[in-house]
Amino acid sequence: xxxxxxxxxxxxxxxxxxxxxxxYQTSGFNGLFWYQQHAGEAPTFLSYNVLDGLEEKGRxxxxxxxxxxxxxxxxxxxxxxxxxxxxxxxxxxxxQGNLIFGKGTKLSVKP
Amino acid sequence: xxGVTQTPKHLITATGQRxxxxxxxxxxxxxxxxxQQSLDQGLQFLIQYYNGEERAKGNILERFSAQQFPxxxxxxxxxxxxxxxxxxxxxxSSSPTGTQYFGPxxxxxxx
Numbered sequence: 001x002x003x004x005x006x007x008x009x010x011x012x013x014x015x016x017x018x019x020x021x022x023x024y025q026t027s028g029f030n031g032l033f034w035y036q037q038h039a040g041e042a043p044t045f046l047s048y049n050v051l052d053g054l055e056e057k058g059r060x061x062x063x064x065x066x067x068x069x070x071x072x073x074x075x076x077x078x079x080x081x082x083x084x085x086x087x088x089x090x091x092x093x094x095x096q097g098n099l100i101f102g103k104g105t106k107l108s109v110k111p
Numbered sequence: 112x113x114g115v116t117q118t119p120k121h122l123i124t125a126t127g128q129r130x131x132x133x134x135x136x137x138x139x140x141x142x143x144x145x146x147q148q149s150l151d152q153g154l155q156f157l158i159q160y161y162n163g164e165e166r167a168k169g170n171i172l173e174r175f176s177a178q179q180f181p182x183x184x185x186x187x188x189x190x191x192x193x194x195x196x197x198x199x200x201x202x203x204s205s206s207p208t209g210t211q212y213f214g215p216x217x218x219x220x221x222x
């Protein structure tokens with residue numbers, strides 16, 4: 001199968017930086033997405049990587065290494081509202097292909 | 112607001128019954144994806160439609176079916192419902208670059 005692995009839970013302090021890792025199987029890879037999901041709500045799109053390197057978007061950055069099958073989401077200047085689940089998803093196939101989601105990393109931000 | 116709409120927001124029904132969930136994609140998006148998310152589970156891909164045609168199938172039970180209509184809205188039909196079908200059901204549509212945007216979801220409770 002196409003397993004997407006990410007830590008189940010993480011805890012960090014308000015104002016700090018946290019890195020959430022994701023590993024995936026590389027065969028057929030065609031893009032990696034990060035989503036944020038608050039409990040009971042819809043996932044919201046955060047970032048997209050298809051080439052190696054770092055994509056920065058405000059307080060959030062996402063990194064990709066295609067050869068290693070590895071990505072991370074970096075959250076800076078953590079705020080209480082960043083407490084949520086962060087979902088790593090990989091697309092295998094064409095641009096309209098479906099996504100395979102990891103189980104998500106539940107991030108708790110503490111004062 | 113992602114631009115994807117789903118109805119109803121909540122649905123409570125009994126075992127053995129049949130329900131229909133409705134989704135309207137963002138204006139201009141041709142692909143619609145259906146996902147199931149059970150308590151403490153990741154997003155499970157069910158099925159994808161592209162411009163009215165079934166494109167990909169995931170872990171969709173035979174009791175479940177879907178279709179996409181000429182106006183591009185989609186319906187997910189769940190029949191012979193069981194307690195284990197209680198979950199959040201999300202619909203997503205994708206931009207030409209393949210980024211998926213999720214609707215607010217339908218929370219199904221089977222009693």
